[in-house]
Amino acid sequence: MAAIEILGLEKSYMVGFWRKRPRRALQPLHLTVEDGEIFGFLGPNGAGKTTTLKMLMGLVFPTAGSARILGREWTDPEVKAQIGFLPEQPYFYDYLTAHELLDYYGQLSGVPGKDRKRRVDEVLTRVGLTDVKGVQLRKFSKGMLQRAGIAQAILHDPKLVFFDEPMSGLDPLGRREVRDLMEQLKQEGKTVFFSTHILSDAEALCDRVAIIHKGELRGVGAIEELTSGVQGKVEVIWQGTQVPASMKALGAECHVTGDRVRAVLAENQQDAAIDALRRERIRLIAITPLRTSLEAYFVEKLQQPAAAGKTAGVNG
Amino acid sequence: MNNRIVHIARNTFREAVRDRVLYNLIAFALLLSGTAIVVSQISIDIERLVVVNLGLTAVSLFGIVIAIFIGIGLVSKEIEKRTLYTVLSRPVRRWEFIVGKFFGLAGTLVVNTFFMAIGVFGALLYVAHKFSAADAQILVALYFIILEFLIICSLSLLFSSFSSPLLSAVFAFSLFVIGSFADDLRGFAGMAHGFTRWIATGAAYLVPNFSALNVISSVAHQQSLGVRLIAQNTLYAVFYTVMALSGAVLIFERRNLK
Numbered sequence: 001m002a003a004i005e006i007l008g009l010e011k012s013y014m015v016g017f018w019r020k021r022p023r024r025a026l027q028p029l030h031l032t033v034e035d036g037e038i039f040g041f042l043g044p045n046g047a048g049k050t051t052t053l054k055m056l057m058g059l060v061f062p063t064a065g066s067a068r069i070l071g072r073e074w075t076d077p078e079v080k081a082q083i084g085f086l087p088e089q090p091y092f093y094d095y096l097t098a099h100e101l102l103d104y105y106g107q108l109s110g111v112p113g114k115d116r117k118r119r120v121d122e123v124l125t126r127v128g129l130t131d132v133k134g135v136q137l138r139k140f141s142k143g144m145l146q147r148a149g150i151a152q153a154i155l156h157d158p159k160l161v162f163f164d165e166p167m168s169g170l171d172p173l174g175r176r177e178v179r180d181l182m183e184q185l186k187q188e189g190k191t192v193f194f195s196t197h198i199l200s201d202a203e204a205l206c207d208r209v210a211i212i213h214k215g216e217l218r219g220v221g222a223i224e225e226l227t228s229g230v231q232g233k234v235e236v237i238w239q240g241t242q243v244p245a246s247m248k249a250l251g252a253e254c255h256v257t258g259d260r261v262r263a264v265l266a267e268n269q270q271d272a273a274i275d276a277l278r279r280e281r282i283r284l285i286a287i288t289p290l291r292t293s294l295e296a297y298f299v300e301k302l303q304q305p306a307a308a309g310k311t312a313g314v315n316g
Numbered sequence: 317m318n319n320r321i322v323h324i325a326r327n328t329f330r331e332a333v334r335d336r337v338l339y340n341l342i343a344f345a346l347l348l349s350g351t352a353i354v355v356s357q358i359s360i361d362i363e364r365l366v367v368v369n370l371g372l373t374a375v376s377l378f379g380i381v382i383a384i385f386i387g388i389g390l391v392s393k394e395i396e397k398r399t400l401y402t403v404l405s406r407p408v409r410r411w412e413f414i415v416g417k418f419f420g421l422a423g424t425l426v427v428n429t430f431f432m433a434i435g436v437f438g439a440l441l442y443v444a445h446k447f448s449a450a451d452a453q454i455l456v457a458l459y460f461i462i463l464e465f466l467i468i469c470s471l472s473l474l475f476s477s478f479s480s481p482l483l484s485a486v487f488a489f490s491l492f493v494i495g496s497f498a499d500d501l502r503g504f505a506g507m508a509h510g511f512t513r514w515i516a517t518g519a520a521y522l523v524p525n526f527s528a529l530n531v532i533s534s535v536a537h538q539q540s541l542g543v544r545l546i547a548q549n550t551l552y553a554v555f556y557t558v559m560a561l562s563g564a565v566l567i568f569e570r571r572n573l574k
Contacts, residue, residue, distance in 0.1 A: 054401075054573065057401070057404070057405040058404060058405070059400075059401055059404060059405070059572075059573040060572045060573060060574070061570070061572055077407045077408075077409060078407060080405060080406055080407040080408075081406075081407045083405070085401070085402065085405035087398060087401040087402065087405075089398075090398070090401075090402065091397045091398050091399060092399060092402065093327070093331065093399055095330075095331055095334040095335075096330075104323065104327055105402065105403075105406065107319070107320075107323040108320055108323055108324075108403060108406045108407070108408055109406050109407065110407065149402075152402055162405075
């Protein structure tokens with residue numbers, strides 16, 4: 001069973017003084033997220049990621065289309081007992097402590113009273129908020145609020161978690177911890193759907209990604225598939241600071257960094273390059289075929305004309 | 317009552333209690349009751365009249381200010397600060413949120429009125445040295461004041477569900493002022509002719525009739541209030557509150573939370 005099936009959701013806002021001019025925030029979106037995967041929803045700021053998430057959460061009403069979450073209509077309130085949601089730059093009731101906030105959310109999510117205190121302590125420990133008892137949220141830093149936000153999203157042990165820019169406001173260590181947490185959630189059999197514009201996070205975590213730009217889906221697929229495109233070039237790295245003339249003759253683009261030289265050349269020149277290095281008695285460190293990076297794929301999809309990206313993307 | 321409504325109401329109450337403005341207003345109300353004592357000491361034989369009049373008016377006005385001040389932010393503040401996102405992404409229906417917020421604010425005002433009423437009775441005991449049977453009517457006046465609060469709460473919520481806090485405050489306060497002269501408006505409608513009569517009658521019955529709920533002067537003059545009036549006012553306040561809350565729910569159910 002698919003965890004999420006988005007069936008042509010679209011959103012237009014009426015703009016202008018008389019609110020008569022429609023502005024499309026999201027073109028009809030078709031997307032399927034499989035059960036148990038980490039799915040990255042990528043796009044630059046203003047691409048339509050948050051609008052999509054808000055529609056799935058029932059915060060914004062779509063102009064057309066529908067969705068199914070965990071096999072049920074997305075508007076079914078019972079679905080919400082099985083999903084967790086972290087909004088972008090979350091803001092909470094700042095007169096509450098983290099324990100009070102999570103207790104309140106636990107009540108609303110139907111977590112039984114006898115389990116609630118234990119669950120609250122568990123998730124706060126899990127997100128690294130251990131010494132916050134009695135501290136009101138108004139005294140939390142941005143990173144601490146983000147952690148509290150993640151805690152409330154997983155408090156009720158949901159099957160499906162939506163994170164909107166989960167790394168926002170976190171320091172490098174915090175980002176690493178959130179990445180680890182998302183991997184743990186996957187190992188626990190949960191589905192994670194997260195939006196981000198930080199490609200390295202998506203590349204490190206996701207099973208599959210979708211790319212959205214200007215409200216339109218531009219591409220979707222598994223990370224390995226998207227980055228497996230061989231460019232017909234190889235990267236050769238050797239020890240030293242000298243670039244032999246024979247390597248230059250092969251048309252290699254060379255860069256010296258410290259005591260290593262990195263050269264990129266055509267794949268059919270690979271054997272000739274190895275021979276050249278042997279002749280010069282230079283120590284070869286690595287030869288790697290160059291693959292398309294997620295960043296290159298992302299940029300390519302963003303630069304594509306809208307219609308071309310659309311047909312490529314609607315296969316998720 | 318639905319558990320989620322109870323939890324939302326309890327959290328709304330907790331927010332109000334932790335709001336320092338609320339404490340200040342209570343302090344002001346108590347201060348006003350204190351002033352009543354001073355005034356009564358320079359009045360001859362009308363101490364009770366002055367204390368009941370001034371005390372109950374203070375309870376009413378401070379409660380109305382609190383109801384409007386908190387009520388207008390109940391929904392709009394949650395949308396503006398986006399605290400609503402993590403509530404409505406749970407199995408909480410939008411109507412449950414509105415009703416929970418209403419009961420939370422109403423509960424706050426009942427508790428608030430209880431403490432201010434203690435102040436009024438304390439002041440009364442101070443000037444009269446004992447309670448009389450007629451003082452029980454003060455409880456009826458307090459009950460009517462609470463009915464006023466319910467109407468104002470529901471109206472504040474209604475305005476808060478589609479308007480900015482500033483405009484909501486203007487709307488709610490204007491309705492309170494106009495509603496306080498509802499009897500005069502109805503009298504004017506009775507005397508008017510043609511289109512003006514039609515408009516005035518519509519407006520007179522549309523605005524909340526706070527003048528019917530204001531029995532402070534009668535109670536101060538120790539006039540008794542009939543059971544019929546209590547029943548009528550209760551039915552009127554409940555009907556008006558339910559209508560205003562239904563309006564708030566209808567609007568909020570369709571609102572996009574940007």
